[in-house]
Amino acid sequence: MNTVPVVTIDGPSGSGKGTICQLLAKELGWHLLDSGALYRIVGLAAERKGVPFDDDAALADLAANLDVEFRPGEPGEPSAVLLDGEDISNEVRSETTGTLASYVAVHNPVRDALKGLQRGFAKSPGLVADGRDMGTVIFTDAPVKIYLIASAEERAERRYKQLKAKGESVNLAALLKDIQLRDERDMNRPVAPLKPADDAIVIDSTGTAIEDVFKQVLDKVKSTILTV
Numbered sequence: 513m514n515t516v517p518v519v520t521i522d523g524p525s526g527s528g529k530g531t532i533c534q535l536l537a538k539e540l541g542w543h544l545l546d547s548g549a550l551y552r553i554v555g556l557a558a559e560r561k562g563v564p565f566d567d568d569a570a571l572a573d574l575a576a577n578l579d580v581e582f583r584p585g586e587p588g589e590p591s592a593v594l595l596d597g598e599d600i601s602n603e604v605r606s607e608t609t610g611t612l613a614s615y616v617a618v619h620n621p622v623r624d625a626l627k628g629l630q631r632g633f634a635k636s637p638g639l640v641a642d643g644r645d646m647g648t649v650i651f652t653d654a655p656v657k658i659y660l661i662a663s664a665e666e667r668a669e670r671r672y673k674q675l676k677a678k679g680e681s682v683n684l685a686a687l688l689k690d691i692q693l694r695d696e697r698d699m700n701r702p703v704a705p706l707k708p709a710d711d712a713i714v715i716d717s718t719g720t721a722i723e724d725v726f727k728q729v730l731d732k733v734k735s736t737i738l739t740v
């Protein structure tokens with residue numbers, strides 16, 4: 513039984529998990545687990561080391577022995593990610609790496625290899641956990657579970673604006689297609705598929721401002737955890 517309070521926020525790509533998790537962790541002064549970053553790092557490491565994406569044993573070995581370090585960034589900035597001592601922060605967050613992550617994430621041995629590492633993030637005073645299976649597999653007894661969704665069209669638009677702001681050349685139709693393919697792979701894999709936990713609160717953020725989504729989540733956390 514986990515005595516450290518955990519809030520899980522799961523959902524598809526572009527639903528706003530990362531944004532809401534960062535705001536919440538900052539507001540509460542809690543730890544943050546970006547579980548997607550772990551799958552991204554395994555995907556990137558596999559590509560760099562030439563490990564085939566269907567070799568689940570070799571991928572799991574890679575996941576279990578990652579030489580990875582997270583260095584806290586400036587206030588408001590994401591932390592830097594170092595793989596084998598090299599700063600890979602930019603590659604880790606690219607759309608291509610998100611796709612690689614969703615390929616390695618279908619393998620049960622890879623997911624098993626990352627379980628202990630993820631659960632180790634639950635430290636006092638609390639944890640906000642961002643991912644696909646935080647509420648259904650990793651932190652099943654979390655007192656607050658949120659499942660964040662938005663239409664695929666709006667998620668693609670959000671990504672388009674985000675990448676454009678970073679100066680990347682992007683194509684909206686291609687982004688929508690990528691999002692739909694990733695949804696399909698994440699939701700239909702046999703192990704830990706993306707779906708709401710039975711006790712999750714589903715929030716549809718389509719057409720809803722970030723501040724309003726955050727308020728809904730914070731109200732729920734306050735009424736469930738912070739009053740007991």
Ligand SMILES: Nc1ncnc2c1ncn2[C@@H]1O[C@H](COP(=O)(O)OP(=O)(O)O)[C@@H](O)[C@H]1O
Nearest residue numbers: 525526527528529530531670674717720721722
């Ligand atoms: N409710 C919202 N309305 C509009 N834009 C949003 C909303 N939530 C998130 N965004 C924007 O969408 C982009 C993707 O959000 P992010 O939090 O990275 O999603 P995820 O972690 O689920 O992939 C970011 O640029 C973010 O600012």
Ligand SMILES: Nc1ccn([C@H]2C[C@H](O)[C@@H](COP(=O)(O)OP(=O)(O)O)O2)c(=O)n1
Nearest residue numbers: 525526547548549551613614617643644645
């Ligand atoms: N807990 C998790 C987190 C991510 N994954 C996989 C599936 C996702 O498509 C990729 C990338 O996840 P990530 O949350 O970083 O991606 P988005 O920011 O939502 O685009 O990793 C997973 O299987 N389980």
